[in-house]
Amino acid sequence: KQEVTQIPAALSVPEGENLVLNCSFTDSAIYNLQWFRQDPGKGLTSLLLIQSSQREQTSGRLNASLDKSSGRSTLYIAASQPGDSATYLCAALGSGSARQLTFGSGTQLTVLP
Amino acid sequence: DGGITQSPKYLFRKEGQNVTLSCEQNLNHDAMYWYRQDPGQGLRLIYYSQIVNDFQKGDIAEGYSVSREKKESFPLTVTSAQKNPTAFYLCASRGQGDRSGNTIYFGEGSWLTVV
Numbered sequence: 001k002q003e004v005t006q007i008p009a010a011l012s013v014p015e016g017e018n019l020v021l022n023c024s025f026t027d028s029a030i031y032n033l034q035w036f037r038q039d040p041g042k043g044l045t046s047l048l049l050i051q052s053s054q055r056e057q058t059s060g061r062l063n064a065s066l067d068k069s070s071g072r073s074t075l076y077i078a079a080s081q082p083g084d085s086a087t088y089l090c091a092a093l094g095s096g097s098a099r100q101l102t103f104g105s106g107t108q109l110t111v112l113p
Numbered sequence: 114d115g116g117i118t119q120s121p122k123y124l125f126r127k128e129g130q131n132v133t134l135s136c137e138q139n140l141n142h143d144a145m146y147w148y149r150q151d152p153g154q155g156l157r158l159i160y161y162s163q164i165v166n167d168f169q170k171g172d173i174a175e176g177y178s179v180s181r182e183k184k185e186s187f188p189l190t191v192t193s194a195q196k197n198p199t200a201f202y203l204c205a206s207r208g209q210g211d212r213s214g215n216t217i218y219f220g221e222g223s224w225l226t227v228v
Contacts, residue, residue: 032215043119043203043219089155093207093215099144099163100171101207101217105155 002027004092006104013080014112021075021107023090028068031095035064035075038087038106047088048075052095080111116140119204119220125228126191126198134189134223136204142218144207145187149173149200150222156203162187191225199227 003026013019023033032051036044048057048064050073056065063076073090089106093099117138126132136145144163148156158171162181176195181187187206191198204220 034217036217036219041201041222041224043221044205044217046216046218049216091156091217093217099207099215100158100161101146101205102158103148103156 002030002092002094002100002102004090004102004104006088006090006107008107009105010108010110012110012112015080015082017080017111018076018078019080019109021077021088021090021109023073023075023104025071025073025092025102027092027094028071029095030068031093031099033064033066033073034091034093035062035073036089036091038089044089077109080109082111082113084111085109117204117206117218117220119202119223121223122221123224123226125226127228129193131190131192132225134191134202134204134225136187136189136220137185138187138206138218139185140206140208140218141184142206142208143184144209145181146205146207146217147171147177147179147187147189148203148205150203151200159189159202198225200225 007022034049035047050066061078066073087106087108091103120135146161147159160179162168178190202223
């Protein structure tokens with residue numbers, strides 16, 4: 001059974017810092033890995049999706065990498081802003097016929113002005 | 114606009130009642146999912162469906178039921194057998210072979226509180 005872990009559970013940084021959020025998964029047989037942002041009381045917004053054949057994806061100040069062999073993905077946020085404060089979740093989509101999506105428990109990010 | 118619509122946003126349930134949460138998508142997606150989120154925790158899978166008239170139990174299906182009679186709709190019923198139903202419920206859908214490569218899209222969620 002796939003297990004996804006996110007470290008740290010919470011992170012507080014001053015505005016302007018570059019930061020890295022970590023996501024690890026136990027089963028490397030994934031179809032893709034997706035990073036989401038969740039604001040309090042809201043649904044999830046997709047940030048980046050990395051296919052299993054890809055190494056990284058970039059969108060603006062965000063860069064996500066994937067290393068299937070080591071079971072790791074990282075989300076890099078450059079020049080953090082207070083508006084980046086949210087919970088960030090990663091999710092691995094299994095490559096089996098069931099196509100189950102397994103989530104990590106998230107990293108709660110606070111960017112201080 | 115294309116997307117996923119969940120309703121109601123807030124719902125209160127009395128002890129012993131069944132309640133149904135609606136999830137509708139106009140993205141023409143085959144796969145749909147229901148997740149439960151408790152405060153400060155990640156998402157746990159309740160049920161998922163990969164095609165009309167078919168669905169599978171997730172990790173915490175006890176006390177819940179679903180149906181998938183139409184591609185666009187995947188309602189979740191929280192039955193009286195679910196002893197601790199107060200939570201935030203999220204519906205999601207996923208396309209197959211789309212340009213974005215199986216991206217998951219979420220609704221805005223439904224808050225269920227037992228009173």
